[in-house]
Amino acid sequence: GAGVSQSPSNKVTEKGKDVELRCDPISGHTALYWYRQSLGQGLEFLIYFQGNSAPDKSGLPSDRFSAERTGGSVSTLTIQRTQQEDSAVYLCASSSHRTSGGARFFGPGTRLTVL
Amino acid sequence: KNEVEQSPQNLTAQEGEFITINCSYSVGISALHWLQQHPGGGIVSLFMLSSGKKKHGRLIATINIQEKHSSLHITASHPRDSAVYICAVRSVDTDKLIFGTGTRLQVFP
Numbered sequence: 001g002a003g004v005s006q007s008p009s010n011k012v013t014e015k016g017k018d019v020e021l022r023c024d025p026i027s028g029h030t031a032l033y034w035y036r037q038s039l040g041q042g043l044e045f046l047i048y049f050q051g052n053s054a055p056d057k058s059g060l061p062s063d064r065f066s067a068e069r070t071g072g073s074v075s076t077l078t079i080q081r082t083q084q085e086d087s088a089v090y091l092c093a094s095s096s097h098r099t100s101g102g103a104r105f106f107g108p109g110t111r112l113t114v115l
Numbered sequence: 116k117n118e119v120e121q122s123p124q125n126l127t128a129q130e131g132e133f134i135t136i137n138c139s140y141s142v143g144i145s146a147l148h149w150l151q152q153h154p155g156g157g158i159v160s161l162f163m164l165s166s167g168k169k170k171h172g173r174l175i176a177t178i179n180i181q182e183k184h185s186s187l188h189i190t191a192s193h194p195r196d197s198a199v200y201i202c203a204v205r206s207v208d209t210d211k212l213i214f215g216t217g218t219r220l221q222v223f224p
Contacts, residue, residue, distance in 0.1 A: 106158040
């Protein structure tokens with residue numbers, strides 16, 4: 001497809017389990033962002049990848065959170081030993097200054113529920 | 116104090132009304148985004164502004180860089196406009212977006 005895709009769309013897990021969330025950005029977009037939106041809260045920045053530069057991890061809430069981007073395309077956000085407060089919608093976005101002037105294109109999100 | 120403030124937080128309107136949502140920010144920015152989030156959670160980018168005004172259909176976005184203020188206007192509102200509208204600014208120092216908490220709009224027939 002032409003847009004940003006994320007999988008799974010919904011994930012229910014038990015407290016203490018690890019989860020992996022996947023983001024497929026728009027082809028050719030060099031920048032990829034992960035955000036989190038907890039129930040009733042605004043969007044919270046998590047991590048930012050730009051080309052081959054070191055990622056900006058300043059938004060990751062704890063060392064249980066990590067993300068990688070392989071081959072400058074697909075990204076995986078991993079949450080280890082999930083906690084109930086990790087329940088949120090995790091949104092991925094991509095952009096390319098060359099083609100979209102920095103406009104963000106958002107994926108549909110992954111709704112994570114930690115029981 | 117949040118770096119990006121939106122008002123109102125909640126807004127209800129009758130179909131056909133003219134709607135204005137405001138966004139004020141306190142940081143230096145390179146761009147401002149208006150986003151629309153529907154009840155299912157999907158987010159759509161409506162506008163990206165760095166100056167002046169943009170129009171798309173019934174939506175108009177304006178920005179005043181000197182006053183650090185932007186407005187999103189919806190003309191002839193419709194129930195399908197019901198959503199959360201989010202203002203986000205791109206920091207001039209980084210490429211990060213700083214988000215407002217959103218304005219929940221409900222348009223009734």
